[in-house]
Amino acid sequence: MSILIGENTRVIVQGATGRDGSFHAARMATDGTRVVAGVTPGKGGTQSGELPIYNTVAEAAKEKGADASVLFVPAPYAAAAVEEASNAGIPLIVCITEGIPVLDMISLSRRVRERGQVLIGPNCPGLISPGKCKIGIMPSSIHRPGRIGVISRSGTLTYEVVHALTHAGMGQSTAVGIGGDPIIGTGFIDLLERFEADDGTDAVVLIGEIGGDAEEQAAAFITHSMTKPVVAFISGRSAPPGKKMGHAGAIISGGKGTAVAKVDAFNKAGVPVADTPSSIPSLLAQRLKI
Amino acid sequence: MKLHEHQTRHLFRKVGIPLNDYRLVHHPSEAGEAAAQWETTVVKAQVLTGGRGKAGGVKLAQGSVEATEKAQDILGLEIKGHKVKALLVCDAAPIEKEHYLGFIVDRSRRAITLMLSAEGGMDIEELAATKPQAIHTLSVVPGESLDSAALEALLNQVFPFPEHQNQAKDTIEKLYNLFMDSDASLLEINPYALTPDGRLLALDGKMVLDDNALHRHPDLMALRNPEEERDDEREAREKNLSFVSLDGSIGCVVNGAGLAMATLDLIKHYGGTPANFLDVGGSSNPQKVTDALSIILRNPQVNALLINIFGGITRCDDIARGLLMAQKELEINVPLVIRLVGTNQEEGRAILEEAGITAGDDLDEAVKAVIAASRSQA
CATH class of the missing domain: 3.40.50.261 (Succinyl-CoA synthetase domains)
Incomplete structure (x- = not known):
């Protein structure tokens, strides 16, 4: 057993076409994680490697099914991206991004908790259940x-x-x-x-x-x-x-x-x-x- | 980012928080001129550290002559390493009672918390430790307004008279809005004083801003005080390195803040002294190694170097290339101990070995080696 994640966890990558996002999306997949889709606004319909890219988390989750989302979104947009994942009903949201304003995180982290969702981070390396699933860097x-x-x-x-x-x-x-x-x-x-x-x-x-x-x-x-x-x-x-x-x-x-x-x-x-x-x-x- | 008292006062004045009359001065004669308008004057050092009073940086004066003298005494003082270059001279109006009033980012409650106490003047930390029951608190979530009924109940406990409660309520609301509008992490008025004629005034102001949010407040960013950082710390910040200068002799380059702290702790644990905290950050840009080493090597106290890398996002081969670049550009004439593990460690070590540099893989061994090297240089 493990906590929060397991073999069957389906993962969306937000910011999947950026430098860090594309590198780690591929790494996570190589490490055995079920990375099912990427999200980059404006790049929907394209592919990043073998990963299908969608414009929104809601679309990606609807098409592919998702238990978790991991964010490689630059700091100025990261709070809005966490909110998007939360609004799309993603149960586990992992925010790697560093540098998000503190006041933004106060209300956001409370809202996510009130909805019964789990937010890991921000400014974190993510989480791993070795041999099963890795969501992070x-x-x-x-x-x-x-x-x-x-x-x-x-x-x-x-x-x-x-x-x-x-x-x-x-x-x-x-x-x-x-x-x-x-x-x-x-x-x-x-x-x-x-x-x-x-x-x-x-x-x-x-x-x-x-x-x-x-x-x-x-x-x-x-x-x-x-x-x-x-x-x-x-x-x-x-x-x-x-x-x-x-x-x-x-x-x-x-x-x-x-x-x-x-x-x-x-x-x-x-x-x-x-x-x-x-x-x-x-x-x-x-x-x-x- | 910390603001000076005079900068915080300026913001108070802008949002309409009542405060005693004051002027910012840089010369003793200016202090004397300003003091002519008040019966008693308080002369205060403007430095970005607490404990000014205890260090002799706050003095009372009667009239211009004495104010000039006191200003002369305080200008040029050094308070906890901060040279006094500016003074605030204020009307030292009589005070009937001092209170504490402040807002902080409250980590454990995930909220902004208002703290109010009838026991002002002293450090809130001291008060929290000795008399926590004297601090009344009320938490609020950003985006919401203060709970009016709860605020009134709290004011009732601290101020016996309605006219004071009303003044305080108005100031608290303005202070909260200022906190939110400037992305502060701490904003306090201490003392928040009651005068004999029944006015509540801010006699001091302290403000710390969230560095992560400064980009959306260019007006506040412009208030940055160069003396908040040492030259090497500012240069490091401009080069996106996280750097804190310490007083030891072993220069450190580490990836990741937690590991960097733990590396300093290990150096101390095994009997050495670290010269700095330095986190080269997550992304692997070889130039950053050169930037880091050039800042560290300018410190004449540094007599040995430790590079400790646990590759994750950072790749060991990039660090190795960066180190070779740095060797070409800089004169590294102190012993260097390298510990290199994690992502692409084989590639990284091969690059170093070709240049005749050996990298270890055990952290404790590396720390002991750099301490020995530092001692042999001392």
């Missing part, structure tokens, strides 16, 4: 099918951790990059809940970073509602206050959002926090008693 070669769930605010740091897991013989059920922006569609707690309920997941790795208090809230949730082991990693321990560390959401402001506070919260919740990415597998092994 991560290199599939480092992943292996398995029973560890991964949730992360980062992209390449997730690859680093997955790489370490795979090396240690720990495959992944699903790995989700939730995005580095202050306002994102799906948070740690939403996914911890899903992993807790997933028969195919034995334990979860949570990769957080400085900024906000999502890690502190996740720690509280784990205390009350998780029976499966969780191991955490926090990046930004050496980040100076008041500086945005790449991600729009990674900033210590007014003494809040520090790595120390997050590590403390996890320690209090009985969640071990790894000092280095490479020590995550051994902490997991201890918790899983393997």
Whole structure:
């Protein structure tokens, strides 16, 4: 099993004819994902490689059937494109795009949730259930099918951790990059809940970073509602206050959002926090008693 | 992007938020002239950092002569690394009570949250930590207006008299509209002061804007203060690199913000000191490696370099080509440790090996190696 996606997930690519969109649409298909259509306004009726292109998400979904849409749409148009996917009733929307204005995301992320849809991102690498489905930009070669769930605010740091897991013989059920922006569609707690309920997941790795208090809230949730082991990693321990560390959401402001506070919260919740990415597998092994 | 107090005040004035009389000055004599019109004057350093008061950047003065002296003292001060080049001189009208009033982007509620407290003047973070029950909040979703009944109930808790409640309500609505219209992520009035004659005035203003939305506010973008960034940070931003200068000796080039942060943490963990945070970004443009290295190598403190790439969207062969380009264009005379894995790693390594450069694949090993190299140079 896995969460959110599986072998039969049918995927639409919005922004499928752009540089990144066309490259990754092809990559996802090579990696075994059922990529069924692309959407680029004004290019309907054409093909991108073997992928049929439609003008709208609604058209593509009607013709091909779709469970998910992934967006490679430039930032100025990305919020409208998420809204289009939502209006077309797509249950899972994955927004890779970085740089969407925060106020746009507040109302949009709320609307998508109210409709019972799931938005992953923005500013994220997407998600993968190894061997079944990949919706995003991560290199599939480092992943292996398995029973560890991964949730992360980062992209390449997730690859680093997955790489370490795979090396240690720990495959992944699903790995989700939730995005580095202050306002994102799906948070740690939403996914911890899903992993807790997933028969195919034995334990979860949570990769957080400085900024906000999502890690502190996740720690509280784990205390009350998780029976499966969780191991955490926090990046930004050496980040100076008041500086945005790449991600729009990674900033210590007014003494809040520090790595120390997050590590403390996890320690209090009985969640071990790894000092280095490479020590995550051994902490997991201890918790899983393997 | 942060605004100065005087820039925020200007916006307050434009939208009709009442505030005490003020002038922006750059010379002590101008401060003296302005102070002639008020009984008591407050002289305030204009720097993009908090804690001005504690650092001696805010002083009271009686009359022109004293205001000139105080201005002289404050101009040229350095507050947390920020040189004071401009001053705000204001009418220090008597105050009966100070409040806090602000709006923030509230991540966990997915909303804009109004914060109001009868305990103004101090840092809201300090207040939140020591007396959270003294902060009243009301959340609103962009596109909707503030819930009038909830706002009135909240005002009732903070202001005992209806005439003050009405003034505050008017200011709160204007502040909310200003927040929305400028895509702010933080907008606060602290202190929001009640004068003995019953007026509520903004005595200070702080505003932070969402960088992602600046493109739709050219008027606000024009307010950017060059001193918010160091020269190297500005150059990096203009070249689409995410860069933060630190005070150590190991220069870092990494792809991805999370991995870049984790790389700095690892350097510290193993006993080294990073010179910078640098994310070369997702797309693989070889030129970016040259841009990144040229910025880093200008820092005389840098005595070793670490390139850490985990290819995803970024391709290792592009990074390798970029590095060879950089070697031709720049003089790299410090030891270089390269860790290169992920998309097209074989191609990338082959390119480097042909040029006699070895790339590793283990992050911990690479970090330990660059620390050793840095120590041998020190």
